[in-house]
Amino acid sequence: MDKQQTTLDITGMTCAACAARIEKGLGRMEGVEKATVNFTMETAHVEYDALTVPLDHMLKKVEQLGYKAMLHEEEAGIARAHREEGIRKQRIMFVISMVLSLPLLWAMASHFSFTSFLWVPAWFMNPWFQLLLATPVQFVIGGPFYIGAYKALRNKSANMDVLVALGTSAAYFYSFYMTLKSLGNSMHDGMNTGMVTDELYYETSSILITLILLGKLFEAMAKGRSSKAIQSLLGLQAKSATVIRGGVEMLLPIEEVVVGEIILIKPGEKIAVDGLVVEGSSSVDESMLTGESMPVQKHVNDSLIGATINKNGMLKMRATKIGKETVLAHIVQIVEEAQSSKAPIQRIADVISGIFVPIVVGIAAVAFLLWYFAIEPGNFAGALQKAIAVLVIACPCALGLATPTSIMAGSGRAAELGILFKGGEHLEATHRIQAVILDKTGTITEGKPVLTDVIISSTANEESELLGWIGAAEKNSEHPLAAAIVAGIEARGIVIAANNLEHFEAKPGYGIEARINGNEMLIGTRQLMEAHQVNTEQAGSQMISLEQSGKTAMLVAVNGQYAALIAVADTIKTTSMAAVDRMKQQGLEVIMITGDNERTAQAIAQQVGINRVLAQVLPDGKANEVKKLQQSGLTVAMVGDGINDAPALATADIGMAVGTGTDIAIEAADVTLMRGDLNSIPDAIFISKRTMLNIKQNLFWALAYNIIGIPIAAAGLLAPWLAGAAMALSSVSVVLNSLRLQRLKQQ
Numbered sequence: 001m002d003k004q005q006t007t008l009d010i011t012g013m014t015c016a017a018c019a020a021r022i023e024k025g026l027g028r029m030e031g032v033e034k035a036t037v038n039f040t041m042e043t044a045h046v047e048y049d050a051l052t053v054p055l056d057h058m059l060k061k062v063e064q065l066g067y068k069a070m071l072h073e074e075e076a077g078i079a080r081a082h083r084e085e086g087i088r089k090q091r092i093m094f095v096i097s098m099v100l101s102l103p104l105l106w107a108m109a110s111h112f113s114f115t116s117f118l119w120v121p122a123w124f125m126n127p128w129f130q131l132l133l134a135t136p137v138q139f140v141i142g143g144p145f146y147i148g149a150y151k152a153l154r155n156k157s158a159n160m161d162v163l164v165a166l167g168t169s170a171a172y173f174y175s176f177y178m179t180l181k182s183l184g185n186s187m188h189d190g191m192n193t194g195m196v197t198d199e200l201y202y203e204t205s206s207i208l209i210t211l212i213l214l215g216k217l218f219e220a221m222a223k224g225r226s227s228k229a230i231q232s233l234l235g236l237q238a239k240s241a242t243v244i245r246g247g248v249e250m251l252l253p254i255e256e257v258v259v260g261e262i263i264l265i266k267p268g269e270k271i272a273v274d275g276l277v278v279e280g281s282s283s284v285d286e287s288m289l290t291g292e293s294m295p296v297q298k299h300v301n302d303s304l305i306g307a308t309i310n311k312n313g314m315l316k317m318r319a320t321k322i323g324k325e326t327v328l329a330h331i332v333q334i335v336e337e338a339q340s341s342k343a344p345i346q347r348i349a350d351v352i353s354g355i356f357v358p359i360v361v362g363i364a365a366v367a368f369l370l371w372y373f374a375i376e377p378g379n380f381a382g383a384l385q386k387a388i389a390v391l392v393i394a395c396p397c398a399l400g401l402a403t404p405t406s407i408m409a410g411s412g413r414a415a416e417l418g419i420l421f422k423g424g425e426h427l428e429a430t431h432r433i434q435a436v437i438l439d440k441t442g443t444i445t446e447g448k449p450v451l452t453d454v455i456i457s458s459t460a461n462e463e464s465e466l467l468g469w470i471g472a473a474e475k476n477s478e479h480p481l482a483a484a485i486v487a488g489i490e491a492r493g494i495v496i497a498a499n500n501l502e503h504f505e506a507k508p509g510y511g512i513e514a515r516i517n518g519n520e521m522l523i524g525t526r527q528l529m530e531a532h533q534v535n536t537e538q539a540g541s542q543m544i545s546l547e548q549s550g551k552t553a554m555l556v557a558v559n560g561q562y563a564a565l566i567a568v569a570d571t572i573k574t575t576s577m578a579a580v581d582r583m584k585q586q587g588l589e590v591i592m593i594t595g596d597n598e599r600t601a602q603a604i605a606q607q608v609g610i611n612r613v614l615a616q617v618l619p620d621g622k623a624n625e626v627k628k629l630q631q632s633g634l635t636v637a638m639v640g641d642g643i644n645d646a647p648a649l650a651t652a653d654i655g656m657a658v659g660t661g662t663d664i665a666i667e668a669a670d671v672t673l674m675r676g677d678l679n680s681i682p683d684a685i686f687i688s689k690r691t692m693l694n695i696k697q698n699l700f701w702a703l704a705y706n707i708i709g710i711p712i713a714a715a716g717l718l719a720p721w722l723a724g725a726a727m728a729l730s731s732v733s734v735v736l737n738s739l740r741l742q743r744l745k746q747q
Contacts, residue, residue, distance in 0.1 A: 002050040003033070007072035010042050010062065014148050014160050017357055018067070019400065021157050025065045029053055039400050041408065043072060066151025083220075090217045097141045097210040100133045104203035127179040127200055134202035138172045142209045158357035164212060166361070167391035168205035171720065174384055175200045201385070204720045208392055211725050218732040236307040237328060241272030244316075257322055265304075265315040273306045274321035282313025334420045334672070344425055345695055346403035352703075360394040360710070367714040385720060389713035393723035394706055398730040402698035405738035410691030413742050418674035419684045426670040430654055430688035432635045436583055436681060437614075437626060437648070439640035440594035440601065443658050444608055444678065445570040447641070449481055451488020452551055453567035455542060464494050466564060470556060471496035473514035473521055476504045481552060481568045488568075511554065522557040529555050529562070539565045550603030577608045579678030584609070586682055589634070593617055593625060593648075622648035639673075639681060656681060683746055694741055698734045705730045 013019055019039035026035035026044065031052025037044045046058060055071075062069035107124040123129050139146075145168070148161030178200055242264040243252050249264060254272050257263065262278065265271055271284070283295035286308045295311050298304065304317050306326045323329065364387040371383035407424045414421055421427040441447050456463050471489040474482040475496060489496060503515035510531075511524015522528055526543075529536045534557040536543075546553040546567045556564040583590050592605045593614040601615035614625050622638070626648050629636045638645065638652035649655030649669045657669035658676050673680035709726060712718050718726075 004050045005047050008044040008069045009072050010069050012067035038404050087220045094213040094217050097137050100137050101206040101210045104206050130202040134206045137206040163391045167388045168208050170388050171201040171204040175202045238270035238272040261319050263317050265310045267312050269310050271304050271308050273319045274326045275304050275317040275319045277302045278318050279316035280314050282315050283311045285309040364390040386716050388720040389718050389723040393709040393713045398702035398734045401734045402702050403695050405735050406695045409738045409741035413744050414687045419680050420672040431692050433637045435589040435634040436637045437591045437593050439645050442641040444576045445572050449484040449568045449570045451485050452569045455565040457563050467494050469516045472501050484568050520559050536562045547599050550600050575677050575679050580609045582682040623651040626651045
């Protein structure tokens with residue numbers, strides 16, 4: 001089995017029923033595990049076994065269903081050009097249709113008593129002139145509706161095209177029949193009675209097609225706006241790079257950069273691709289991807305992310321990832337997948353859309369029969385008008401747009417705020433979260449321990465000399481805290497004489513033993529000191545105080561005598577306290593989980609306002625703690641760094657990785673919080689809630705519109721052209737309501 005995924009661009013869809021038919025057709029193919037078609041994005045995402053079903057078979061299947069499919073345009077410029085060309089063609093067709101329909105509308109307006117003052121040219125009332133105007137609108141401009149209806153009916157289904165084709169054809173062909181009848185009457189009577197007024201409905205079919213084209217044009221333009229997030233992300237990318245080839249600097253398009261090449265980055269330039277610094281140092285603005293407002297210092301061997309900005313120094317970097325492998329490309333891919341995926345709530349709209357059209361055709365037929373045989377017996381024209389109005393007003397366009405447009409806008413706005421939902425289902429599920437488990441290290445805290453306290457014994461050596469010895473000893477240790485101690489000592493301006501180290505031995509779980517300039521040194525726990533019979537009584541209360549404040553304290557002895565107490569702490573992020581408070585205000589239960597000891601964990605939790613702590617939990621035990629909460633009936637979000645918390649992230653209802661754009665953080669969870677700020681958690685929940693509210697609003701109004709509109713049309717209270725206008729307006733209103741999500745502000 002060769003499991004693969006692909007995205008196809010679909011053209012020719014006119015409503016949600018089209019998307020449902022393609023989805024069903026692809027889904028029934030042997031070897032296709034899952035097919036999701038997004039009407040709004042005009043894409044199909046397919047998971048399939050490449051050994052069972054070749055890609056070209058899927059393309060042919062879509063064509064058999066009456067549509068066109070091609071591999072997804074990966075080049076943003078090409079995709080945008082295609083979309084703009086499509087909008088341009090739609091605009092031209094609309095203008096032509098409007099110009100041809102206006103005289104028909106003018107002629108129709110003269111029938112009303114309140115418009116009797118209108119002057120109408122006599123030839124506007126001539127049935128043959130009206131036929132001349134209406135025919136190109138009906139069969140040339142409206143031709144795609146006939147083609148779509150034929151393909152739908154051939155595949156034993158029905159869509160919007162069927163409703164439009166039926167409604168407009170009924171009006172056009174009845175009017176054509178009446179035109180021929182008027183010709184026969186005039187020949188029979190020997191008079192020129194070219195004026196047929198009340199029984200012609202050419203304007204109905206032409207204006208309906210024109211209004212539907214207008215609605216489609218508005219939809220297409222709005223869809224372009226809803227993909228703004230992806231376009232803004234792609235706009236961050238550098239267009240060129242200065243590559244050093246054969247010792248010569250060459251300015252090349254970014255597409256020509258090869259992995260392993262050395263790239264020169266001047267101050268103020270965008271970093272072209274992902275890579276590692278090989279020469280120079282500088283500060284880099286990574287805020288567009290991570291939200292970190294302060295520039296990040298970069299030195300040799302530090303990683304660089306493409307699209308970030310080099311601030312002040314000259315850098316040389318080696319390209320490690322290009323094209324689709326870069327962090328930015330991964331982010332764009334995640335946003336695209338989220339926008340084209342389906343939220344579970346969309347299944348409601350899909351089911352309704354799938355059965356809606358046949359029901360509407362039935363209602364229209366019943367309305368016609370009631371009017372023709374019971375209400376106004378023998379009035380064929382009147383009964384036909386009611387049936388046309390029912391067919392047109394019931395087009396399920398608004399219903400099909402209700403969910404995907406909201407998902408597109410909501411996930412796009414979230415991406416702009418540094419929150420990446422990996423699918424519509426996660427965007428929907430996030431609003432149900434009741435409890436949030438926060439990993440301590442790297443999530444609540446910075447994840448970078450620093451030297452916070454140095455307390456020298458009064459009987460010890462001079463502080464600078466002693467710290468130099470401590471630094472020389474710790475420089476050989478691989479313990480994570482050792483690097484923090486060394487960095488803290490160097491930050492105090494003390495030179496570490498590492499070459500004076502004569503002996504070093506690590507004691508796992510206890511500390512280190514070393515000899516420097518003939519001095520025997522011990523750095524570590526109480527147990528290490530007790531093993532060497534070092535009296536540390538004078539440090540007892542200070543050590544307890546440091547540990548109670550969440551710091552890791554270590555004792556130092558020189559030549560068997562207590563010399564100093566040093567402490568290292570992982571500092572709390574400046575935003576953690578406010579973020580925890582916001583989560584509580586949202587009614588969430590906030591829990592901290594950590595592998596640290598109870599005392600240190602409680603100290604950190606107290607500082608940020610967390611009341612419930614799960615301490616001394618090993619990585620594999622975190623998943624069990626998540627399960628316990630779920631078994632108690634809570635919907636749980638696990639928030640971690642996406643690496644050692646992977647089992648818990650996978651177990652939780654929603655896994656949130658707090659990362660700064662690393663591949664692991666992006667791949668590990670349902671939601672990636674790019675900014676490394678806990679405020680993104682309440683932001684994600686807020687966006688999820690507002691998106692779901694928006695979807696429910698859309699679904700309510702789309703359904704209410706049809707539930708109210710169909711009876712009104714069937715009762716004869718709505719002219720067909722007004723029904724067409726209402727139908728177009730409903731689709732546009734749904735899209736515009738969804739676009740409000742793009743203006744959401746952080747709470």
